[in-house]
Amino acid sequence: MMKSLILGLVLTGALSNVALAEDYPTRDIDLVVPFAPGGAVDVTSRLIAATANTFLQGAEIVVSNRAGGGGVIGQSFVAGADPDGYTVLAMTSSVVTNPQLKGAPYKVSDYTPVAAYNLDPEVLVVPANSPFKTAQDLIAAARQAPLNMDVAGIATSHHMAGIALSNATGAKFSYLPAKGFGEQLQAMVGGHVDCGLWAMGEALSHAKSGSIRILAVASDVHDESMPEIPTFEEAGLGIPIWATFRGWAVPADTPEPVVTFLSDLMKKVFEDATYQQKMKEGGYEPTYRGAADFQKIITSYAEQTSTIIEENKMGK
Amino acid sequence: MDQIFLGFAQLLQPSVLLLLTLGVLAGLVVGSIPGINDNIAFAVFIPFSFGLPADQALALMVGVYCAAAAGGAIPAIMIKVPGTASALITTIDGNAMARTGQAGRALSIAMTSSVVGGLISSLVLLVCAPALANIALRFGYVENAALTILGLSSVVGLLSGNVLKGMISAALGLLVATIGYSQVTGLPRYTFGSVNLIEGVPFVPMLVGLFGVAAVFELLRDIFKERRESQPYTSIPVIGSMKLESGLVRRLLPVWGTSSAIGNFIGVLPGAGMLMAIYLAYDQAARRYRRRFAGKEGEAEWGKGTPEGIAAPEAANNAVTASSMVPLLSLGIPGNSTSALFIGAMALHGLVPGPLLFAQHGEIAWMVIVAFLVANIVMWPLAFVVIRVVSRTIFSIPKSVMVGIILLLCILGAYSDGNNLFNVWVALGAGVVAFAMNLAGIPLGPAILGLVLGAQMEASISNSLNISQGSWLIFIDPVNHPIAAAMIAFSALMWVAPLISGLRGRKEPAGTGQSTPVSES
Numbered sequence: 001m002m003k004s005l006i007l008g009l010v011l012t013g014a015l016s017n018v019a020l021a022e023d024y025p026t027r028d029i030d031l032v033v034p035f036a037p038g039g040a041v042d043v044t045s046r047l048i049a050a051t052a053n054t055f056l057q058g059a060e061i062v063v064s065n066r067a068g069g070g071g072v073i074g075q076s077f078v079a080g081a082d083p084d085g086y087t088v089l090a091m092t093s094s095v096v097t098n099p100q101l102k103g104a105p106y107k108v109s110d111y112t113p114v115a116a117y118n119l120d121p122e123v124l125v126v127p128a129n130s131p132f133k134t135a136q137d138l139i140a141a142a143r144q145a146p147l148n149m150d151v152a153g154i155a156t157s158h159h160m161a162g163i164a165l166s167n168a169t170g171a172k173f174s175y176l177p178a179k180g181f182g183e184q185l186q187a188m189v190g191g192h193v194d195c196g197l198w199a200m201g202e203a204l205s206h207a208k209s210g211s212i213r214i215l216a217v218a219s220d221v222h223d224e225s226m227p228e229i230p231t232f233e234e235a236g237l238g239i240p241i242w243a244t245f246r247g248w249a250v251p252a253d254t255p256e257p258v259v260t261f262l263s264d265l266m267k268k269v270f271e272d273a274t275y276q277q278k279m280k281e282g283g284y285e286p287t288y289r290g291a292a293d294f295q296k297i298i299t300s301y302a303e304q305t306s307t308i309i310e311e312n313k314m315g316k
Numbered sequence: 317m318d319q320i321f322l323g324f325a326q327l328l329q330p331s332v333l334l335l336l337t338l339g340v341l342a343g344l345v346v347g348s349i350p351g352i353n354d355n356i357a358f359a360v361f362i363p364f365s366f367g368l369p370a371d372q373a374l375a376l377m378v379g380v381y382c383a384a385a386a387g388g389a390i391p392a393i394m395i396k397v398p399g400t401a402s403a404l405i406t407t408i409d410g411n412a413m414a415r416t417g418q419a420g421r422a423l424s425i426a427m428t429s430s431v432v433g434g435l436i437s438s439l440v441l442l443v444c445a446p447a448l449a450n451i452a453l454r455f456g457y458v459e460n461a462a463l464t465i466l467g468l469s470s471v472v473g474l475l476s477g478n479v480l481k482g483m484i485s486a487a488l489g490l491l492v493a494t495i496g497y498s499q500v501t502g503l504p505r506y507t508f509g510s511v512n513l514i515e516g517v518p519f520v521p522m523l524v525g526l527f528g529v530a531a532v533f534e535l536l537r538d539i540f541k542e543r544r545e546s547q548p549y550t551s552i553p554v555i556g557s558m559k560l561e562s563g564l565v566r567r568l569l570p571v572w573g574t575s576s577a578i579g580n581f582i583g584v585l586p587g588a589g590m591l592m593a594i595y596l597a598y599d600q601a602a603r604r605y606r607r608r609f610a611g612k613e614g615e616a617e618w619g620k621g622t623p624e625g626i627a628a629p630e631a632a633n634n635a636v637t638a639s640s641m642v643p644l645l646s647l648g649i650p651g652n653s654t655s656a657l658f659i660g661a662m663a664l665h666g667l668v669p670g671p672l673l674f675a676q677h678g679e680i681a682w683m684v685i686v687a688f689l690v691a692n693i694v695m696w697p698l699a700f701v702v703i704r705v706v707s708r709t710i711f712s713i714p715k716s717v718m719v720g721i722i723l724l725l726c727i728l729g730a731y732s733d734g735n736n737l738f739n740v741w742v743a744l745g746a747g748v749v750a751f752a753m754n755l756a757g758i759p760l761g762p763a764i765l766g767l768v769l770g771a772q773m774e775a776s777i778s779n780s781l782n783i784s785q786g787s788w789l790i791f792i793d794p795v796n797h798p799i800a801a802a803m804i805a806f807s808a809l810m811w812v813a814p815l816i817s818g819l820r821g822r823k824e825p826a827g828t829g830q831s832t833p834v835s836e837s
Contacts (some may be wrong), residue, residue, distance in 0.1 A: 035653040036734065038660025045484065046366055046664060063363065067734035068518060069511040070497060076511065102497070102504065102514050148783060154502030176457065176779045177499045179771065182586050182649040182656065189647060192456030208673035281666030314502060 005224035015295040025059040033090045034074025036067040045090045051275040072104045079106035083251040085258035091249040096302045101315035113294040120199040121219035122161045125212050127191045135215040135235035141208050142171035149173040150196035155314045158197045161242045168238030218242035263291050325684025336371045341377020344702040347387020351528040351726035353400045354384035358657045369664035378687040385633045386430035393422045397531035402590050402633035404833040406600045409625025420558040425626045433631030434692035436576040437638035447583045449646035457779040462800035464773035467592040469807035470599045471762040481758045489766020499775045512738040521730035521739035522746045528726035529747025535719045568627045575628045579635025586649045590636045594629035601628035638688040
């Protein structure tokens, strides 16, 4: 009797949850971008919101910027939000490393991944007039004497990629951190550094214009528009994949149907032709990975970075 | 050339031209409201620009960007509260001139200087953008380090008699700049475990506090003083005639030229920023003034209402707006934080700034450049309308009510930069600090420069030493880094010059009427 009562209660609870989730969404959904307007995450989030809103009835996705603390402010806000699907985080790779590196007050497990919309593999770049024609030339030189490498900052995913590259090849680099991509680009195009590790999305348009060259891309596939660029493995750099990601995540206890709804919504957005075109024009390769695949990407990124962070005592 | 005409054609569509004009109007108003600046205006506007076609959205942004820098001078002159950071120095001579009953003259000088600076800069942009872009590329880590040292050296020109207090101020700015995640080591410094400080003290709220909130305290002090001494309220200055005599125009021409050139040069260099340009321009104008006019019949003391003290920073800040587009459009490198927002707005419309922009979307790229020219032309008459309207409606509000309104706007402005309550505390705290510094007679200018340049100076010096394997000689290497060596030499000159002329002044017999050149503002 007691058992069935409990079972009944649990079922009713679960059902009411489902009922709530079935109506979802009944009001506007907050898409929290933890950065200021105008950046890559903000721009892509606004593109997605605009496309998604053409599929939604009676509710809209509203982008809200909660900037500060290198993303930690907005990320923490979502970690502590009600798990009802009305607060969604524009999630980036920094969520994985921020607890270790910046003492962020959340854990990666505080979020349930929804879907990834953009994977940005690391690329090895050199100035247009660099003497290095292939990645192997560069590695050979860097084994002899350290090369100056232009990265977005110390203890960023780009710096960690450099350390992983050193571990895999024995090449030595001297890291020159920059504040913002503009400074990195200036140093590279002006020939003030030997090489750099950048995000593909930032590098591609400049490689196409001929102001820089991409020697290798840390992905398992070739870029459609520049298929001549070898992958890190083909170039013998010993790292299979090194990519940062952009996607959606919700607070950990969000009901499953809501996660599925959002994940399917992202899929519809991904299949939209105008969205595809706009993303490509902006330099972001549109991708779609559902909740389970996104979780795998996050786990693999966490494994890659956490060892490097510990070995190099970063953030301490 | 065809491309330039295509750019013109794009701009001269009625809808685009209308939005440019709207932008200029909005920029002037936003600029003239303390606590709200172009950065905050863009943060609000970028989401809205999503629905506009690219040419209209960019025209509107150019208008706002251009005019906000000019509009900041209006409250700077009328109530000694800079509307934007770019009008920081305009408060000194501008308000002093307004208090002598020449508010109209001061405003007119400010607006004309802004328009002239902007026009010169956009013409330079139109003619030699690619050549200028190549100059930006010559700037590596060593050159950037030397540039920050040059910028900080312009502090010398701002020291008001007490050199020690100026140094304290600069040191304070540099120290606050060390708060946050260090670019060099990747470790957090002085964050006291607060995630709000990871990126350092939030910059926009801090500026809002230093200018806006501090001004509120000063207005309050004035009010109490007037009450205690039962004086009538000192009313807002009457604007009066806004006509500039031709003799003054002729006299200001060289200042406009120098300041525009400084603004142009600094604007092209990524990371140098508008504040550095206005300080350098003010410093140069001060030197010229002391040589030619100081102590003459009918001339105000430097810092007490000289036309040059208004013209130099205003010409320089508008020159920066246009020239900061050079590295942005041609290389994809933003020159300052506001122009960086253009990248976001462009990306929303599938445009990527950089060499490909001119090849693929030449009409848009040139339209942006031409828009700066037209925005400055449109701004001239509009500015005078805004001055009349704004001063009649806003500045006619009683002082006690105005204090509340400015404070409210400051809090709103600080909060809207990231929608974070912490920013409000930063603004209030910075206001208290700035007011305390004022009471102690410590100038604010050097602290601001330290704040703006601190992190960049640290990182670029560290990176330079990394390249030279620890040798400091890299900064004075005339063979490999001639630009850096020249800038270091020029900085040294800025420090030594007042010393020498100070010594020379002492040798002169007393009573020649020439006061020591170091004292000002």
